[in-house]
Amino acid sequence: MLRNSAMGEESLLDAYEGLMKTSAAGKKYATAAAYADTILSLPSVDETKQHEASLVKANAVLMQSALSNSTDSAAAQRANAAIIYKQLENAKETNIAAEARYHSAEILFDNNNLKEAEKAASENIRLSAGNDYWIVKSYILLADILTVEKDYFNAKATLQSVVKHTKFPELKEIALKDLEHVKKLEKQHSKLSEE
Numbered sequence: 206m207l208r209n210s211a212m213g214e215e216s217l218l219d220a221y222e223g224l225m226k227t228s229a230a231g232k233k234y235a236t237a238a239a240y241a242d243t244i245l246s247l248p249s250v251d252e253t254k255q256h257e258a259s260l261v262k263a264n265a266v267l268m269q270s271a272l273s274n275s276t277d278s279a280a281a282q283r284a285n286a287a288i289i290y291k292q293l294e295n296a297k298e299t300n301i302a303a304e305a306r307y308h309s310a311e312i313l314f315d316n317n318n319l320k321e322a323e324k325a326a327s328e329n330i331r332l333s334a335g336n337d338y339w340i341v342k343s344y345i346l347l348a349d350i351l352t353v354e355k356d357y358f359n360a361k362a363t364l365q366s367v368v369k370h371t372k373f374p375e376l377k378e379i380a381l382k383d384l385e386h387v388k389k390l391e392k393q394h395s396k397l398s399e400e
Contacts, residue, residue, distance in 0.1 A: 218247060218254065225261055234265040234272075241265070256296045260304065263289035267308060287312045303329060303336035307343055314350060323350045341367055341376045348383060357391035 225240035241262035244250060250258075263286045270282035286308070293305035310325035326343045333340050344367050351360035364387060367380040 214247065214249065218244065218250060221247070222254070222258075225258065229261050229265060232268070234268045238262045238265040238269075253298060256293060256298055256301050259289050259293055260301050263293070263305070263308065267312070283312050283315065299333070300336050300339075303333035303339035306332065307339045307346070310343065310346055314346060319350055319354060323347065326350065338373060338376070341371050341373060345376065345380055345383065348380075348387070352383070352387050352390065355390075355394065357387055357394065360387045361391065 221240050221244050225237055225244060228234075228237035228240055238261075241258040244258040245255060245262075266282050266289070267286040270279040270286065273279040273282060290305040290309045290312070293301055294309060296302040296305065306325065306329035310322050310329060313322035313325055326346045329343045330340050330347075333343070344363055348360045348363040348367070351357075351363065361384065364380045364384040368377055368384060371377050371380065
């Protein structure tokens with residue numbers, strides 16, 4: 206309703222921003238990306254709003270890639286999201302920059318670029334002071350990388366530290382689940398070594 210009755214640019218921006226955020230929250234990713242594009246096309250949108258809209262768009266595109274039935278389409282969408290995240294990695298809004306750096310590392314991991322992903326996740330931990338959520342997510346991602354590299358000892362230590370120290374219940378739950386998986390892999394690996 207606000208969009209239809211908005212007279213000034215500020216009201217129009219508020220309307221599109223609300224539509225973008227509710228679409229993203231409602232998992233209507235294509236719609237969220239379209240509203241983000243609309244915000245980005247409006248004249249005189251400040252840099253913070255541009256960064257927020259770009260982040261919503263990148264997140265929406267990344268989620269669409271996860272839901273895609275076509276591996277080619279998913280890869281193209283991940284590549285598009287990666288471009289946007291790369292542009293946001295040095296945003297002055299530290300929470301946006303931290304999230305963008307995390308997703309950049311995550312995409313590298315998903316593309317099996319393990320060394321680059323490990324470097325990117327470590328860099329995000331170093332640069333994200335004050336953004337504890339994204340630091341913890343980066344540590345979990347590092348543990349995932351170490352697990353794929355079969356460095357179970359360090360993966361386990363990283364996850365145990367996350368479980369012990371994180372204040373985010375949902376991340377603690379992920380770390381606990383990953384920790385059990387690593388322990389299982391480590392046990393299987395040690396049995397293979399004995400044979």
